[in-house]
Structures are given as C-alpha cells and as structure tokens.
Amino acid sequence: MALLGAIEAGGTKFVVAVADVEQPEIVLARASFKTQEPAKTIKDVQNWFDQYDDIVAIGIAAFGPIDVNHASQTYGYVLDTPKPGWSHYNFLGAMAAWLDVPYYWTTDVNGAGWGEFVSGAAKAVHNAVYLTVGTGVGAGIIVNDQLLAGMGHPEAGHIFVRQHPQDTYAGYCVFHGNQCLEGVASGPAIEQRWGISAKELPDDHLAWEIEADYLAQAVVDYTMTLRPEKVIFGGGVPHRAVLLPLIREKFAEKMAHYLPTPAVEDYIVGVEHGDNAGVIGTFYLAKSLL
C-alpha cells in the first residue's frame, strides 16, 4: 500500500503520521515526540518513518517563521526563532537527504487550515481563514481555493489591535509588545496578564471579555481585507466554550452591519477535525504533489 507521511512540527511536540494515499482522511498510525534540538528531533521522526518502506510523499507543516519561497536560497529552512537550535535550520534538506520523495513544505497553520478546508468546517466554501490561538496566534488563509502565499506565509497573528479600555497588560510579543494580536491574545499573554493559567480562569472572568474583544477585532480585519466565507478557530484557547459566542457577539457589534456576512453562528466556528486537522490537511497537501 502506497503511504502518505505527515509531520506536524510544533514548538513543543512533533506529530508524525501515515495514511493510505487513497484515504487521506484516515490516520493509520500516529506518534508524537517532544521537540528537542533539531538533529535529535529529526532523527526521532526519521526512525519512526523508517518502519514503513512504501512512503511516496511527505507533507511537513512546521512552526514558523519558515522560508516557503521556492525561489529563495533558503527555501525549506526555519527562519529566526527563539526555539534553541532551530534558527536557520535546513529542515527540508535534512529530510530530503534521508528519503528521496516529494515533500510539501508549509506552516503548521496552513496544514490545519487545509484540513478544515478540504473536509472540515470550510469544506463548502472557497475562501476561509483558519486562526489558531494557543502558544502563539497564526492563520492559514484560503483565497479562491488556494493557500495564500505572497512573499511568504501569512503572519496574521501580528496584526495590530486597539487596546481594550480595561486592559493595562504590557503584552507578550517580543516584537510588538501589546500592539499586536499575539501580544495580547495568545495563551501565554492570558496567563501572564492574570497570573494564573487560562484553564483556571472562571467563565465570568473579565479575561474572556477582553480575549473575545481582541479576537473579534481580528475577525473584522480579516473580513474587511479578505472577505472570507468562513472563519475557523483552532488551538487551545478557543477550546474554552465561553469564548466563541462572545467573539460572535463582539464581531457583530464591531462590524455594525457595514458588510453582509453569513449568520455569525455559521461564519465564526470551531474546528471539525479536532486534533487531526493538521495531519489530515498535511496528507492532502502531500498527495497534491503526486
């Protein structure tokens, strides 16, 4: 049986998986490894795949920023990152030296966004934004049935937001402080602002009102710029059930009926594939190379 491989390379863990080329929806086997320094981590990945001798294509969906520009000298490299050892690491080169198959090289959010687009929450539309809110904030953007990529992949977690009047937090982003979405709305930002884990914050805490305000601003900005048919929230923070309804409410207030959008319950939604979105999307991207 010809197999597809998927690598979801996250900042804290790597997930590897295989699927039948004919059934990218079904995860045949899956494992995960702690993200360590590159040589060690990549060795774990390769050792795991070595048990299969019929892999025909591999998708890699990696934490950013990464170089996805085919014309670049450093295509396939990880760019500047605070993760020890990973800056300027030739990820794709290390994989290609080990196994000569076609590789689809993209971001983790593009992998998950593509999974939701092909067969999840956005399967019926042509234009969508997948926004993940966890350790960081990132977006996979689909325009006219294609992943958006200009000079590089989107970094739409770093758009600027208006400070909430009750928020005095200085921000978590080392580049933009509290000016950008990631700086005020990522998991670490929530925890640092309130001094306790996001999980421990009760539903009626001001934290969620502030979080929803920032995320709703982002949905307004993406709506005005991209006119998507669906905005999908993934990542750890939106697991919190109180959040999505609050984002919808604030989005409607902030849009003030300026543009027609689908009913907010259909427009701003959660993931359908859960934790498998990234792996499934990455299988499909790998398959697109064949």
Next chain:
Amino acid sequence: MALLGAIEAGGTKFVVAVADVEQPEIVLARASFKTQEPAKTIKDVQNWFDQYDDIVAIGIAAFGPIDVNHASQTYGYVLDTPKPGWSHYNFLGAMAAWLDVPYYWTTDVNGAGWGEFVSGAAKAVHNAVYLTVGTGVGAGIIVNDQLLAGMGHPEAGHIFVRQHPQDTYAGYCVFHGNQCLEGVASGPAIEQRWGISAKELPDDHLAWEIEADYLAQAVVDYTMTLRPEKVIFGGGVPHRAVLLPLIREKFAEKMAHYLPTPAVEDYIVGVEHGDNAGVIGTFYLAKSLL
C-alpha cells in the same frame, strides 16, 4: 478600429474613456461628468459613448460597496450608499439595456490597482496592495496575479487601527467612528479633525505625523495578512510629498524587523500612472473578457 470603453464611476465625478483594443495603455479620448442622480448620470455616459460605433467591451470601475458576486440576484447593483439615489441601483442592468457588449464590473480601487499591476508600480510582482486615500479609504488587492474577491470585494479601509496618543478626534466613519482607518485617515477626517482643508496644513503639522501613523499601521496589517511585494498609495491625500517618507519610517518602526520585506523605498510607493491608473486598468479588465 475596435474600441474598449472604461467608466470610472466616482462619488463626485464619472470619467469615461476609450482605447484601441490593441493598445489599452493609450487613452484615445476621455471626458468627465459630475456625479448626479443615477438616471441623469448614466444618460451622460451613454450619450458620450454613442459617438463611437465600434465599442467591443466596457469596463466599469465603480465606487463601492457594489455587488460583484456573479451568483447573486443583485450582481451589478450598487449596495447601500449615502449617495442620493444610488442605493440598490442596477448599474450594470442599465448599461446592458443600452449596449449589448461584455462588461467587466468591479470597484474603482480594483480598476486603479489593476492598472498599476499590469503596467505601473506593481508590474514586476505577483502580489500587491493598492490603497487609495481620499474621500474614503479603499484597497484593490492582487494575490497570485488575480484581484482578490471572496464573498465580495475588499473593504480594507475599514480595518481597525490603534488610536494615536495625541489624537482625540471622534472619527468620520458613520459605521465605526474613529475605530477604523477610513474614520481617522480619509481626507474628510483630516479636515474635520483640524478644521481646515488638508491642503492648507503645513508640512510640519502634527496632522501628518498622525496620518502616517495610521497608514503605517494599515501597511503592517496588510503585510502580515497578505505578504504583498508592493504597497502602492493612490488618491488625493498621498499626493502630499511629506507623507510617503513618514509612512515608510513608521512602518519600519512598527514592523520591528519581524518579517523580511523589500527595502521600504521599493515596498511603499506612489502610483506610476497618476490619474490614468483607473482608466488603464479598466481597459485591461474589459479586454480580458474578449
């Protein structure tokens, strides 16, 4: 000689023009009419074109919001607008009833953006943002050599911006007050904030520092979301020579080297076609139908 027609439908004036199908760069004839109520204005347009009997396609680049969704019942209509008589006007229907040729129907900013993309400031790239700052603020966005259109055309002048610390102005946008870019950075916003015309404000006035701050925020947001290779400023306000260098300076500060972009002098630029960008782009869009 087979001719292309172009209609640039603005809120204050309509521009009409014709070009040889083989040379869309050269405006053979051009006229303009004051924008009045629809029946009168469209009659002026049609009377002008009636002097030519070999028009083979017409492009219409209209003030928004307009319905550009081919699947919609109201495709070709103007949507809700404060301009008297124009809300829900079937612009395209009125034209098609007069002359049976193919019509390209898009926004004024898409027309001008396309002109700069095909043969102006963005001719060498595949991804660009054309931002016009005048009576309103609007964008034409090119992704992978195509005009971006999701559920409709972008309304990227209505993204939210962080209030400048020295700006206490309540904002001009009837939907978003001082929350959105158009509300604080359009020509009328500048004039209402300072009580004098933008033209009369001296170069060293705080007005330009504030204006550049807001426009630089917008360029950051578009950069993070769309990763364009070029951002082009058109419209009346950026004619002011002091503005573009200030926007570049503030853009660099705000990005804080988070992402690689071209050198700011090559990245954030003015139009090359001047007042003809809209007409030339609209000729090319009309020609694409043949």
